[in-house]
Amino acid sequence: MKLKAKAGQEAKKAWTLSRFTREFGGWVFMLPSLVLFAFFVWEPMGYGVVLSFSKLRAFDIVGFAGLDNYKYVLNHPYFQTALINTVKYAFWSLIIGYMVPIIVSTVINEVVHLQRFFKFVSYFPSLVPGVAALLMWQFLLTPGDEGLINSVLLEVFGIEPLPFLQNPSWTIPILIIALTWKAAGSTTMVYLASLQSINPELYEAASLDGAGVWSKIRYITIPGIYNTARLMLIMQIISIFQILYEPMVMTGGGPSNASLSLMFLSYQFAFDKIQFHYASVVGIIVSLILLVLTAIYLKFVKPQDS
């Protein structure tokens, strides 16, 4: 029986000419895209690993370095700073960047007056190009009595001028706030879509059963957006560990390396010192960290059955 069925299947899949052109045509259609994915995603990944184990002279591989590159980077005085800073970025980004879109979308979704206007405005900062947004905040946050925000603080609230980005322990949280200002809007839209897909009858039924606001949030809203929030969590972690051009544009890694991130260190190795092997080592280390974090995430943050 099994054999017969198999033979029948084979007959169906016989390679007639028209079928061949169809299959072949399909692959021809996909091939250009696959080549681009290979060139921009997969080959660089493998090449990065190769570079990290190689001796380089400018752009050319001149020998096998074993673990020497890794030893060099791990013992580099800036590496530890960059690692700790990146963890700080992740911490602040989970506290500020992760929560803001959830809160904003929930609030907008509840406010029926001017709702379309609020949605529109909440998306506005996402339209401001990243570099422009960062330069804008850098300007507003100019330290000392030259700064605009400082002059508002002084004249309206009577607060003495603050150092903002110049204070090493404030730099990272402020960068995250600027980043959140720019990025929260598009995430808010995703949460709004998810909030609006919650069946309103659930809320009505809960109201009729006498459920209060908090229990509706607990038993209807949170389960309703759980899977979206779960996806956003890992996206946020993956992107924040690669933070690069935010410190590059706003602080240049300073003051005294207080905002130097791992990928910015990698950038400096590559494009300031032309040491692509060390840059690749940092990249590989970030990948490994993300691999471990993703594994932990998949193990402990389970999707919810709907």
Next chain:
Amino acid sequence: MKSSKLATKTGIISAMDLKRTSTRVFYRFLFALCILMVLICLLPPLYVMLSSLKSVQEFYSIPPTIIPRSFEPYKIIDVWVKTNFGRHYINSLIMIAGCVASALVFNGMAGYTLAILKPRGYKIGFAVIMWSLMMPTVINIVPVMVNLTKIGLINSFLPLWLGYGANAFQVMLFKSFFESLPVSLVEAARIDGCTSLKIFTRIILPMSKPITMVITVLTVNSSWSDFLMPYLVLKDKKLMTVMVKIYDMANSHFPKDYQMVALLFAIVPPAIIFIFFSKYFTQGVSIGSVKG
């Protein structure tokens, strides 16, 4: 506040809850939060705009004036001419045109193959594309740049354009759109002996206007804002896109008020596009989130 809207309100706070005074106060509090959000979103860019158009003396006064006393809009033209900004707009347009074409053609063809053609072993292609969604992309910049330098594609728009043809998220958008099209049409055409190419150009393309708009709008916006790769690839000052130019201005000795006016040049185009095409931005989000 109009109470008619509140009388039929559903959601976490329902019309029933609003009968209680405490909940009504809470609702007002939420409304106030939204107003606060509006201020936080709009004031900083407006403020930078207005203060960049202050007179030079006022701009550099210490402490800066909170409410601008002077307003000199002709500074905009002044800066545009002195920095030769038209050239950077043209560069950005070249960048955008190529990126949109590349995104539509390559991601569209991949999405079409995965949704409709499904040749033998297409799942391998699917895996190659989908797994790249999870890959940390910034890490690839170093090896990609080494490759580009070796091939000699520095100071060329080509790698920037092609990079937009490898966007797994857009392949997903295309795929889920093509899957939503009626299969019977494609089957019928195939029985009539249409080739894959004909099916694509005669049947699929005319029906694909909505997804084409979504991808175009998303790509225009992201390629306009793109900074890191253009900065690394376009080393020639004549080739700088708008984003690279404003970063370059911030790092050279341009007067601060000039820099702020130039920010205006960077912010205004996407804002205008959004006002006209906001529908497609939100569609992109909603198509994306269904699958996510």
